[in-house]
């Protein structure tokens with residue numbers, strides 16, 4: 001469990017992170033969402049001490065990170081970044097084994113862990129001997145995730161992990177990632193400026209602006225109960241898709257409050273979204289939505 005308490009950061013006189021607090025339980029993904037320069041990455045890096053905080057505290061499993069030794073912190077916190085940051089001259093095996101090597105794990109334990117992680121992240125075993133440049137961007141990003149998981153940390157920090165990928169690979173990895181975390185039960189903090197990604201991946205979203213959290217809550221909270229105009233405006237784009245992502249059977253009455261311009265728009269958007277999903281729950285929901293749309297807009 002991560003507890004971030006009243007974290008702030010000044011650069012000279014500028015307060016770039018302003019009294020940020022949140023908690024992330026095991027198995028939960030908290031997304032830090034916001035425009036460029038809103039303080040997301042700085043907040044993330046204060047958690048693993050890559051950036052020194054000006055004030056506030058970070059606790060992992062109730063223990064202040066200041067009291068952890070550097071190697072303990074490395075073991076406890078995995079870190080994934082957009083540019084992947086794989087060592088170009090190392091093989092994939094060596095890249096994944098970086099932290100276990102630093103922690104002096106015995107060879108056999110490292111070898112079996114690397115094998116296990118390749119499987120877990122959907123990479124073929126024979127990839128272990130390749131160098132990063134021989135892999136596609138999506139495969140490299142999987143290696144980045146495998147490397148962050150190597151020493152089985154309780155906490156994973158991810159900075160725009162899918163940002164450099166094409167939309168199809170991105171969407172594939174996002175969905176795999178979500179399944180992966182429900183199996184692994186890590187406490188994750190993920191930085192993105194992509195609203196849809198935040199809604200897909202986040203159990204909770206902290207929407208930041210100018211260093212401050214404007215609202216923190218479930219995707220549904222932010223979408224249906226925005227705390228202020230900033231939140232409302234930030235989520236205005238792709239609003240329908242966002243709503244359809246978060247909506248579940250018990251949210252049906254909220255669906256009728258969608259302000260779609262025409263019934264056809266509503267049905268097309270719904271059909272388009274559903275064509276990309278074969279989740280049973282969503283399919284069931286589809287028929288309910290459809291009826292709701294038709295009754296909300298009338299037959300014609």
Ligand SMILES: Nc1ncnc2c1ncn2[C@@H]1O[C@H](COP(=O)(O)OP(=O)(O)OP(=O)(O)O)[C@@H](O)[C@H]1O
Pocket residue numbers: 011016034035036037038039040041042043193
């Ligand atoms: N080392 C630094 N020295 C001075 N100012 C910095 C430094 N690092 C970041 N900043 C400033 O802090 C603010 C927050 O930056 P940060 O990288 O946390 O934003 P962000 O929300 O992650 O943005 P992006 O999505 O563009 O990465 C920005 O105004 C940035 O210019």
